[in-house]
Amino acid sequence: MSLRVAVQMDPLQSIGIAGDSTFALMLKAQELGHTLFHYLAEDLGYLDGRVIARARPVTVQRVEGDHFGEGDAVTLDLARDVDVVLMRQDPPFDVGYITATYLLERIVGETLVVNDPRSVRDAPEKLFVLDFAHFMPPTLITRSIGTLRDFHSAHGEIVVKPLxxxxxxxxxxxxxxxxxxxxxxxxxxHVWKEPFIAQAFLPAVSEGDKRIVLVDGDMAGAINRKPGSGEIRSNLAAGGTAHATDLSPREREICEVLxxxxxxxxxxxxxxxxxxxMLTEINVTSPTGIVAIDKFNGSDTPGLIWKAIDARLASR
Structure with a gap:
């Protein structure tokens, strides 16, 4: 079935197509015969009872420097004019992001939004994970320097990061x-109004930080991201490198529970x-990693995601 798909994301000209997960999803959608539209979160609005977006029809191709073409802007009624909205703009998870979830929540009964906007709003990466604290390292959320000092004294080495x-x-x-x-x-x-998060430092990070992708609740694949020289951060955006990996029994248990x-x-x-x-984050806003996973495993994670979307649409 051919679908009309609106993609809410960052500017297309700014993405790195070699590893961008949203671009991979768009390429697969186009391969499946779906029609694509692109708009920015700032182009989302509301008019007379309808949620609208000023969007452009787009085509994509894996050609550096010439990876997309676009048509004239049109105003889409996201409840009537499209079948699927991919909510894929990058964080920060700020008031603008939250506002977009409130607007998109209004079309959920008519258009499939991926991921579900209410759940995105209710499951920020470093807070939703607290529901599964028995899988986590020792964790503190606070604004108190005294409490942070006590936590540091208890654990010796810690990692501190914005919530x-x-x-x-x-x-x-x-x-x-x-x-x-x-x-x-x-x-x-001074920089953030919300508390920050601290966790006991895990020396195992030198061996890698696994990104495991789940598609509609099922484990689809994983990569092991190793930190660069002199770094503790293994994020690919922070200089980490991707490596093939298998899951341990503990990691499979985490997936089965989540x-x-x-x-x-x-x-x-x-x-x-x-x-x-140890489970450290559950990423639901704009998860990445599927291009690297497919490279190592010969898999087709975008295809799995679109298959899951089709199943959701069929069950409505």
């Missing part, structure tokens, strides 16, 4: 001497992060 950060930005390791701990807490308090909850929430495309058998 709604992404792509490995502003992730700091604090050694046993606690040097710069107070200054870092003060900085986080899968049914993700499926129930309408979270079709999810990436979880696991270090040394």
């Amino acid at each position: 709604h950060g992404n792509a490995g930005a502003a992730v700091f390791r604090i050694g046993k001497d606690g040097q710069n701990l107070a200054a870092l807490a003060e900085l986080f308090g 899968g049914p909850e993700l499926k129930k929430r309408g979270l079709i495309f999810v990436g979880i992060d696991v270090i040394g058998g």
